[in-house]
Amino acid sequence: MSHSLDAPLPPENITLEVVAKVAGVSPATVSRILNGSARVSDRKRSAVMAAIKTLNYRPNALARGLAQGRTNSIGVLTQDIASPFYGEALRGVEDALAGTGMIPLFASGHWRLEDEIERMEHLLSRRVDGVIVLTGKLSDAQIEAYAKVVPIVVTGRHMQSEQVTSLSIDNSLGAYIATRHLIEYGHTRIAHVAGPADHIDALSRLKGYRDALVEAGIAFDPELVAHADFHEPGGVLAIHQLLATRKTFSAVFAANDQTAFGIQLALSRHGIRVPDEISVVGFDDLPVSSYMIPPLTTIRQPVYEMGVASAKALVAMITGQPYTPQLAPPELIVRASSKLLRR
Amino acid sequence: MSHSLDAPLPPENITLEVVAKVAGVSPATVSRILNGSARVSDRKRSAVMAAIKTLNYRPNALARGLAQGRTNSIGVLTQDIASPFYGEALRGVEDALAGTGMIPLFASGHWRLEDEIERMEHLLSRRVDGVIVLTGKLSDAQIEAYAKVVPIVVTGRHMQSEQVTSLSIDNSLGAYIATRHLIEYGHTRIAHVAGPADHIDALSRLKGYRDALVEAGIAFDPELVAHADFHEPGGVLAIHQLLATRKTFSAVFAANDQTAFGIQLALSRHGIRVPDEISVVGFDDLPVSSYMIPPLTTIRQPVYEMGVASAKALVAMITGQPYTPQLAPPELIVRASSKLLRR
DNA sequence: ATGAAAGCGCTAACAT
DNA sequence: ATGTTAGCGCTTTCAT
DSSP states (O other): OOOOOOOOOOOOOOOEEEEHHHHOHHHHEEEEHHHTOOOOHHHHHHHHHHHHHHHHHHHHHOHHHHHHHHOSSEEEEEEEOOOOHHHHHHHHHHHHHTTTTTTEEEEOOTTTTHHHHHHHHHHTTTTTTEEOOOOOOOOOHHHHHHHHHEEEEEEEOOOOOOEEEEEOOOOEEEEEEHHHHHHHOOSEEEEEOOOTTHHHHHHHHHHHHHHHHHHOOOOOOOGEEEESSSSHHHHHHHHHHHHHTOOSSSEESSSSSSHHHHHHHHHHHHTOTTTOEEEOOSSBBOGGGGGGSSOOOHHHHHHHHHHHHHHHHHHHHHHHHOOOOOOOOOOEEEOOTTTOOOO | OOOOOOOOOOOOOHHHHHHHHHTTTOOOHHHHHHHHOOOOOHHHHHHHHHHHHHTTTTOOHHHHHHTTTTEEEEEEESSSSSOOOHHHHHHHHHHHTTTTTEEEEEOTTOOOOHHHHHHHHHHHHTTOEEEEEOOOOOOOOHHHHHHEEEOOOSSSSSBBBTTTEEEEOOOHHHHHHHHHHHHTTTTTSSEEEETTTOOOHHHHHHHHHHHHHHHOOOOGGGGGEEEESSSSHHHHHHHHHHHHOOOOOOOOESSHHHHHHHHHHHHHTTTTTOOOOOOESBBBGGGGGSSSOOOOOOOOOOOOHHHHHHHHHHHHHHHHHHHHOOOOOOOOOOTTTTOOOOO
C-alpha cells in the first residue's frame, strides 16, 4: 500500500522542512539558524548544518523574499549592457554589493523611454529592494513617482528627497578643464564635437567648453561645433563636416572618447597628423584610450567609483543608514594626442 | 472601534486579491486573465483591466514564481560584466530574450572558480529556469552536476546531454585563418602572442597558428611565441620580450584584439611602423578595432550571435522544444594593420 | 531556546 | 466561464 522499494519516491524537493525533519528540529529553528535571527543551542545548530550539507540544501530565495517582504536584490537600470563606459559603473556596483548578500539585476533601457519604463516595471515586479538609474530618459517626475515604491539612486542629475539620492559627475567642469588644457597649450581655434543635443551630459560638456573659451576671451564660434552621437562613426562624420566648413582649427575637444577615436581615424585618413597638426582631447578615459595611437589625452571620470558610490548609497537607504556619497572631480589625463601649439 | 476617518488605513499593498475585489471577481479570474490560461468573459476582463489600471497593480513575480515553480528568469554566468568581448554576448542574450517574458540575471565569475561557484549557487537559489555559462573555469563534471538541477547552455567547450547544450566558436580555425592570411601575404617569420596557458581559447588559437605554419612548411619556433594575458598591457610586455630575443619577424598574430592593441602601441613606441615593417593581426573584432590606427586586421567571431543562440537554445530546452544552435564560422576581416610583404 | 500555526501573493486543481 | 480551496517554501508572531 504505502511506498515500497520498487516504487521509488519522486525526487523530493529539498526544502527547509526536509532539512528540519532530517535534523530532528522544527522548521522555525532551521530558519532561525539560516538568518541568525535568534539564539539556537549548539547541538541543534550542528545537526542542522550537517543536514544542510548532506542534503545539499539551497534556500529558496523566492519564498524567502515573499515571506520577508524583501528580496536582497537591487535593480540597475542602465542603457546598454555592453557599453564600454557604463560597464565600469556596473562593475563598481557589483563590487560594492559583493559580500552584502545583495545581488544586482541589470536591465537595459537602450536610451528609449518606453524601454526604460518597461524594464523598470519588470524590476519592480520582481520586488527589488531599490533601484539605481544610470542616467537615461526618465523624467525627474517619473523618478519621483517610482521613488514612492522603492528607494532610488539616480546618476547624472540633481534631485534629492527622502527616497531619492542623486549622484553626478561634473560634466561641465570636466569639459572646462579639457578646453582650458588646450587653451593653455596655446590653442585658440578649438573645435568641439558634441554629443546628441538631447543628452544632458552632452549639453553640460558643451557648456563647459563654451565657458572656458569665453573666460579666455575667445569668441564662441558655432561653426566650430559639430554634433555627433557619442559613437565612433559620429566622430568621423563630424570631422568631415568640420573640414568642409574650411574653418581652421588646431585642436578638437570631443564630447567623449569614442567620438575622439572616430576623429583620430578620420584625421589620419585625411593625412592630418595628431597631435602635430591637430590636438585631440576626449572625455571618459575608457580602458582602451591609453592604447590608441597616439594615446588619447582625455578627462577621467570616476565611473567605477560612481558605481560603487551608487550601490553604497542605495544599500544605506534600504537599511536606513546615513550615507552621503562623495565623488572625485573629473581629472585631466594628458597623453600624446594633445600638444603645445608651436608658434 | 473599527477604522475611522482620522485613523487612515496603512497604505494597503495592492495584490491580486485587491484587484479581484475591486473588479468584483474572484482572484482566480484575475490570474487567468493575467496568464491567458483560460477564457474569460469580456465583461469581467474589462472590469479587471480597469481595476489593474486604476490601482496601478504590479504582479508579484516572487509569488508567481513560487506558485508556478518557474521564475521566467535565466542566469547568465559571465566573467566580467564590463568585458568588451563578452559584453556583445550579453547584449545578444538580452536581445534574444526580449519579448519572451524572460529576464536575464547577470553574474560575474571574475575568472575565479570559487567566485563562479558562489554566483552559480546564488542563481540557483533564485530558482532561475536555466543558466548560460560563458566559458569560465567550471569543470565539465561540475557543469554536469548543476545540469541535474537546471538546463544549462555552455559556451567554449563540447559537451552534450539531456540537460546541457554546448556552443562554441572554432578558435582553432580562426587562428588558422589569421595565420594563413599572413602566410599568403608572404610572411614566414610570424610571431604569436598567445593568451594565458590555462585558457582553453588561448590554447586552441595557438594550435591553429601552429597548424597553419606546419601546413605551409614553416617550422614552428617556440621562441617566436610569447604568452600574455588577453589584456593590452600584456601585449606591450610580449613585444618587449619578443624584441629582446633578437629574432626577426615581419608579422605578429595576437591571441585577441586587446593584446593586439598593446602590440601596436609598443611597436609604435619602438619606432616600428605597422604595417610597413610589421603586420599585426588580432582576434575578436571588437567594436573599437576598426578605429585603431591603423585599423586592425582581425578575426571576427560571432559573439553577439553566440549570445543570441545561447539564449534561444536555453529557452528551447526550458520549454521542451527542439532547437539546434548554428554558429557562423570565424571570419577574416582585412584592414590596414596587415600588408603584403615586399621582397 | 524551541515548536505550532498563520500568512506572504499567487496559481492550479477541483468543483460547479 | 467562474469561484473555492489548497498549497508553493519560507518567516514570524505567539505560545510554552
